[in-house]
Amino acid sequence: MEFAGSAMNDLCISPEHGRRGRLGRRKIIYDDTKEFKSKNLHAERRRRQKLSDRLLALRSMVPIITNMNKATIIEDAITYIQEQQESVKLLSDQLIEMDESLDETVKTVSDHEIDPAEEMKQCGIMEDIQVTYVDETKLWIKIILEKKRGRFTRLIEAIAYLGLELTDINVTSYKGAILVSSCVEGTYGDTLTVQQTKELLVEIIRSI
Amino acid sequence: MEFAGSAMNDLCISPEHGRRGRLGRRKIIYDDTKEFKSKNLHAERRRRQKLSDRLLALRSMVPIITNMNKATIIEDAITYIQEQQESVKLLSDQLIEMDESLDETVKTVSDHEIDPAEEMKQCGIMEDIQVTYVDETKLWIKIILEKKRGRFTRLIEAIAYLGLELTDINVTSYKGAILVSSCVEGTYGDTLTVQQTKELLVEIIRSI
DNA sequence: CGGCACACGTGAATC
């Protein structure tokens, strides 16, 4: 059983053994007039060259190459792929987060904006309090309450007393109900929580 | 000049030439008791195994593998890296776009918050009070005043203190100014005069 | 000089 190469084929390639430097820098001069033991020699040559070319292409794709070694090229490619996977994950997470928050605000906004008359008719004279997050210091509140004399003024006073500044406010009275939609912010830039503010408003309205 | 392998070392490895199947499925049985012509045989074995391992690791990183060939693995890795690069570019572009639009809105919003009196003057907005007759008990008032913290609340309090009930009110803040348009009526159905009410409002606003 | 990285031609296994 013969094995791996033979001295017979010494002259088939250039004296320098076809090698000039490292990966991708060799100059091969084949002498195809000679005969070989294996018939798949040409195929093997093509195969080797193809693999070398792919490796070269891979090297050109990866920005950070620590070494020109075949193994190192693949290693760097692996770490690069990992970095890219993390980048993709991070970016898409951020994007999803942004999308969700945007959807949330749009949804709450459109919820608030749909057809005041319709909503009031549906709710009739049902009192309602909704608090929507705008940013850390700003909240948007919508209040529907039964119209009573001086009740709106007392509501404004109470809100101011709680340290909330009304930046924009819109008040409508209709069919015995008052609809207040307003933007409030903490007097000294305090962080406001939706739940806490809503509870405070419920307490206020119950007392007036 | 001898070249590439020799029959001398046939017995150094298992009869099946250490090969069982394709990439990553070989079972190598080395016989290190034999001597070899080349002294770097072990090193070469290690090198080959390392390269195979890297290639295997690369294969595990790439989700779509069309073939198990060495060349194909690298090829698929290249296309995967390209796809990932495009994904990263697309995602970061979207993120930048979103960020910019968000910055824009934040900027325009915060633009409103800077410099109340100055901005009003620049935009040619003057403080103004207008009172319009609706009927004996109802008046429509329009007030433009410089935005100051808590000023609106104090205005509402003062109006209530004067015995005026706010039935409908609309407040908008823009360019450092507050625009209040509201319908007021006397608390006990009193007759209201335009001139008198306007003077009262002027007095109130001057004091707050 | 020795270690390292590479390409080489080959036998065998797989399809």
Add this chain to the structure above:
DNA sequence: TGATTCACGTGTGCC
């Protein structure tokens, strides 16, 4: 069977 793929041991250039 013929084509293809693989691992092998080796020769050689380079550091």
